Amino acid sequence: MNESGGNFLKGLLEGDSEFRRIYEAHRNYEKRAAKLSKKIYLTAEEEVEEKRLKKMKLTQKDRMEEIVLRYPDR
Numbered sequence: 677m678n679e680s681g682g683n684f685l686k687g688l689l690e691g692d693s694e695f696r697r698i699y700e701a702h703r704n705y706e707k708r709a710a711k712l713s714k715k716i717y718l719t720a721e722e723e724v725e726e727k728r729l730k731k732m733k734l735t736q737k738d739r740m741e742e743i744v745l746r747y748p749d750r
Contacts, residue, residue, distance in 0.1 A: 695743045702736035705729045
């Protein structure tokens with residue numbers, strides 16, 4: 677990400693509580709999914725959880741994209 681993109685993200689995180697909440701949820705899902713993906717073997721429950729986390733992460737990413745598109749001067 678270039679400097680202006682980083683500044684835009686920082687501004688969104690500081691100024692848009694909805695974006696910040698979604699961003700934090702996305703990072704949480706990402707960390708949890710990464711932890712599971714590091715395991716050599718997943719139980720059936722862990723596989724289901726990993727898939728659920730990845731779907732939730734993608735949903736949050738889509739929601740962040742929708743918010744970013746509201747700002748034409750990015």
